[in-house]
Amino acid sequence: MQIQYLHWNAAHGWRGADALREPPQLVLYFGSREQLADGERYRELHALYPDGHIVGCSTGGQIHGDDICDDEVVAVALHFAHTQVRLVQEVIESRDASRACGARLASQVLAADLAGLFVLSDGLAVNGGELLAGITEVLGPDLPVTGGLAGDGTRFEQTIVGADAEPSPNRVAAIAFYGASFRFAHGCAGGWDVFGPRRKVTKAEGSVVVELDGEPPLDLYTRYLGEEEAEAMPGSGLAFPLRIHDEAEPNRQIVRSVFAVDRNARTLTFAADIPEGCTAQLMRANFDSLAAGAGEAGKQARSALADGVAGDKLAILVSCTGRRRVMGQRTQDELDAVAAELGEDVVRIGFYSYGEIAPPAASGRCELHNQTMTVTVIAEAAA
Amino acid sequence: MHRMLARQIRQSTDESGKVDLTRLSELVSAAYEESDCDRRRTDRAIKLMIEELEQTHQRAERDLRRAREFLDSIIENVPIAVFAKDARDSRYILLNRAGEEYYGVPREEMLGKTPDEIFPDSIARVVNEQDRRVVDSGTPMFLEGHRLEVGVHGRERLVNSRKLLVRDSAGAPQYLVGVIEDVTERITNEARISHLAHHDALTDLPNRSAFNAALDERLERAQEASTSFAVLSLDLDRFKEVNDVFGHPVGDMLMRAAADRLAAEADGAFVARIGGDEFMILMPDEVRREDVLALAERLVETIGKELEVDDYLPHVGLSVGIAFYPDDGVNAVTLLANADSALYRAKREGRGRVRVFESEMDQELRDRRLLQHDLRQALEQNQFLVYFQPQARVDGEVIGFEALLRWNHPTRGFVPPDQFIPLAEENGLIIEIGEWVLREACREAASWPRPLQVAVNLSPVQFQAGDLERSIHQILLETGLTPTRLEVEITEGVLIGDFTRALNLLRRLKALGVRIAMDDFGTGYSSLSYLQSFPFDKIKIDRGFISNLEATPQSAEIVRAVLSLAHALNIPVIAEGVETEAQRAFLAREACEEIQGYLIGRPDLIERYLDLVGVTVERRLYA
Structure with a gap:
């Protein structure tokens, strides 16, 4: 596998490393909604790589190498020696159709030599948990699926995904990799600390929590954030994700962050369903723990990558917008931690998302996460 | 240099190596801002968390106290004596109000003390033995309807008492829990009801159902042991007239007096009043025929004597029919019917007589029915x-x-x-x-x-x-x-x-x-x-x-x-x-x-x- 790294800014346009010797089959690009919405970046990339699939999404910040940036679009062009790449996409009609949408996507890519699936999805119009449930329903629990939900800074207004077209809302794209040579390693970790009393979700409707301990959840968040910060909900709510305790699977780590708020009903909408009656506990950030968590994700991915890789290795980092918001300038620390674990020989690109997709180390079953760092390493084995 | 400052300087330095101080100040200031914000958020979270935990703790304590008060009040007011003791040394650790009443001792004088310190030696020894047995065997003790051996009410009361062992989480004996229920009234009532069910209210003699039960039992025994016995059917002559002429109060007194005389004379036999002026007597086993007859004659004689009742001198007589087991019947129905036949004959022949069943009497009675x-x-x-x-x-x-x-x-x-x-x-x-x-x-x-x-x-x-x-x-x-x-x-x-x-x-x-x-x-x-x-x-x-x-x-x-x-x-x-x-x-x-x-x-x-x-x-x- 060969990688060409590129980046774009308003001042200089696209700049990057030397062109690949052979045309790439796949180009991935990440940028802010403003940078991508007019379709210009897509058209530029299509002109550069007319034979490759061009897939990208809006973000809450782009990761390139050791840095985070908001004013540059980042991209990688990939040429695979042996791996077959296929791009499929779906437009989702409504949040309720998420599971069916996932199942349709998976049906299109299903094949005996399917080796991995990387999903980029709209981050607001989709119920990520249901989308993944639909995918694993078809592909089975053992096929590795990673990816992320597109972001929109901390505005939570609109997210867009582009797959061989100008990016647009309500879109879900999946890149399927086929063949025995393809290597797909991943890691996922959070690093948040639970705090405060355990609370009961006394009333919930799907992903909307109506009452926590009999109290509107917005009141609880307002208390913890302070009036001033609460004005910035749902973005500021990312500082306090909820740890959900599943009685059936006590070891399962479920973390959900707020991504919509109804100030009249004083309810909060989370990234996936929260069952009524379950126990929830607030979480808070400790910068060192978060950085250590990110390092853990990098370590998992690296150690999962078998030896005998030929050519370049790409790490796609999908981290949560909530982490970036909480850590501020210290966000860099988590990228440093991942880099330290992955090593110098892995090219790193990625974005801050509204949801991360990866099988957690504990269960191995593909899931939607919030507030984690997920690392997907792709490579090809020597022929 | 702090890693972040190094990063900030790097981010503020252009390609020519010149540091943009304005940019650097912005980054440093923003970092302070972020740090302050994080600290405020953390402080607030800690403060709120402490408050919340405090509230949770208070709520938990209150719930616990309520639960305890609820249970205490139930145990305190349950109308059965309840006590608990330390399983090791039988020291009392709980006693409810009913318990105080039963023992006649205020709980302050019992709690914390062993049976030896509370009860007389003889009782303490029994209590301790019971306790050890329950602790050692793990088997509950249940004593039914026994007299309470201690306390002010003591010996007048009948109680059911139970003791059982409660183990701790490791399985070691922890408590002995006991309940003592006063069943005096229940037992007395049961006895009274049972007596009423089997006795005639006027004369207090056994009634018809008691007689039938006694006869069945006797027949069963007699069949096994091949014994013989006699059944007497008795009828007061002219009793109805006494009732009519002198009124029921006099009739009742006369009936009681007659019953007393019959019971006294037939001492040792089972005398029952089975209806209006009818009695039955079940004689003991193996009484000779002539002795049965002699007794019957004596009964006629004693009833025939004037009975002075309430200044009146009503005069009644007695007719007696006798049937013998097994000669005159081997089951209750036949035996009773034959005794009745003999009685009927006695009455028909002029009352005041004793007749022993003869087979033609049976015919006579059947004839009458026909x-x-x-x-x-x-x-x-x-x-x-x-x-x-x-x-x-x-x-x-x-x-x-x-x-x-x-x-x-x-x-x-x-x-x-x-x-x-x-x-x-x-x-x-x-x-x-x-x-x-x-x-x-x-x-x-x-x-x-x-x-x-x-x-x-x-x-x-x-x-x-x-x-x-x-x-x-x-x-x-x-x-x-x-x-x-x-x-x-x-x-x-x-x-x-x-x-x-x-x-x-x-x-x-x-x-x-x-x-x-x-x-x-x-x-x-x-x-x-x-x-x-x-x-x-x-x-x-x-x-x-x-x-x-x-x-x-x-x-x-x-x-x-x-x-x-x-x-x-x-x-x-x-x-x-x-x-x-x-x-x-x-x-x-x-x-x-x-x-x-x-x-x-x-x-x-x-x-x-x-x-x-x-x-x-x-x-x-x-x-």
Whole structure:
């Protein structure tokens, strides 16, 4: 596998490393909604790589190498020696159709030599948990699926995904990799600390929590954030994700962050369903723990990558917008931690998302996460 | 240098190596801002968390306290003594209010102390032994209905007590929990209810169900051990009359006195009152036949002695029937039926007797039942006849007839009235039959050319039930018989019982014009007060006195006395059972007004007396 790294800014346009010797089959690009919405970046990339699939999404910040940036679009062009790449996409009609949408996507890519699936999805119009449930329903629990939900800074207004077209809302794209040579390693970790009393979700409707301990959840968040910060909900709510305790699977780590708020009903909408009656506990950030968590994700991915890789290795980092918001300038620390674990020989690109997709180390079953760092390493084995 | 500052400097340095100080200040300032924000958020979170945890803790404590108060209040108020002890040394650690009451000791004096420190040595030893046994074996203790050995209420109370072991989470003995329930009232009540169920309320003797149970048990035992025993069926003679004459309070006292005498005399036997004036005695095993008989005789004798009750001296007798197991029956039904047969025989033979069952008695009783059965059909099948016996002036002039009921049974022929009338009275058929006789007699009399009297007997049962007045009125209207030609004969039995009602009825009958005669005068109580209460139209002297006129001088005296009494009261007298001219002559001499008997004519179909009623044979044929 060969990688060409590129980046774009308003001042200089696209700049990057030397062109690949052979045309790439796949180009991935990440940028802010403003940078991508007019379709210009897509058209530029299509002109550069007319034979490759061009897939990208809006973000809450782009990761390139050791840095985070908001004013540059980042991209990688990939040429695979042996791996077959296929791009499929779906437009989702409504949040309720998420599971069916996932199942349709998976049906299109299903094949005996399917080796991995990387999903980029709209981050607001989709119920990520249901989308993944639909995918694993078809592909089975053992096929590795990673990816992320597109972001929109901390505005939570609109997210867009582009797959061989100008990016647009309500879109879900999946890149399927086929063949025995393809290597797909991943890691996922959070690093948040639970705090405060355990609370009961006394009333919930799907992903909307109506009452926590009999109290509107917005009141609880307002208390913890302070009036001033609460004005910035749902973005500021990312500082306090909820740890959900599943009685059936006590070891399962479920973390959900707020991504919509109804100030009249004083309810909060989370990234996936929260069952009524379950126990929830607030979480808070400790910068060192978060950085250590990110390092853990990098370590998992690296150690999962078998030896005998030929050519370049790409790490796609999908981290949560909530982490970036909480850590501020210290966000860099988590990228440093991942880099330290992955090593110098892995090219790193990625974005801050509204949801991360990866099988957690504990269960191995593909899931939607919030507030984690997920690392997907792709490579090809020597022929 | 701090890693972040190094990063900030790098980010503020351009490609030529020049540091943009403005950019650097912005980054540094923003970092401070972020740090402050994070600190504020953390501080706030910690503060809120402490508050929340504090609230949670308070809530948990309050819930715990409420739960504890709830349980305490339940245990405190449960009306059963509850205690708990340390399983190691039996030291009391809990005692509720009921427990204090049972032990009669305030809990302060019990809690924290061992049984040795609370109870006398003898009791402490028992308590400790029980406790050790429960702790060592792990098996609960349950003592039922025992006396409480300690405390103020102590020995008067019966309690159920339980003790059980409670183990700690590691399985080691931790507590001994005990409950003591006062069951004194329950046990007393159960005993009382059981006694009531098996005893007669009036005499406190065992009742019929208790007797049946005892008999069943005895039969079972006797069948296994091949023993023999006797069953006595007893009946107080004339008890009903005592009740009627003296009233129920006296009757009750008499019954109690009789029961006491029976129980005392038959000491060792099972004496039961099984109904009204009936008793049963179950004799012990293997009592010789002659001893059973001797006892029965003694019972008759003791009951026959005068019983003074409440200043009255009512006189009752006792009849006894005896059946022996296994000779007279091997099961309860047969044995009892045979004892009853023997009793029936004793009563029929004149009361105050003892009879042992003989096989023909069984037949007799069955026969009686059969007769009663046939009686029901007799009326519809026209088996009844009315006979007429002439009544005459003492000089021989016939002035009327007494109508007499006869039953011509299809297979038995004529059944004596003294056999079937009591049966008809028993089952109430007498009302229907009596009405039939009345109607027949009136219709017949109405057809006579000569306006002779017709006398009809009324049963006491007819007085007690049915509408006698209306039915007589109806019959007179139907038959057209002049009321003054009808005479009804009543016995004392009519007046005994509801005297006032009977008297009113008699008055109303008399108002219709019907004549009323007092029958069988001289037998029974012959209370003179009856003569005073009601203006009878006639008195009939019982045949017993007439037939004995020649044999016993007393009879003549009695007849004379009755006659003079009646004359003094202006009531005419008729003597029945006059069979000889000598009897008639005596009565004539004593100025008895009327006579009836074979001397004048036997009871017979009216056809025999057509000439007397003024019907010529021819006329009758064409009528």
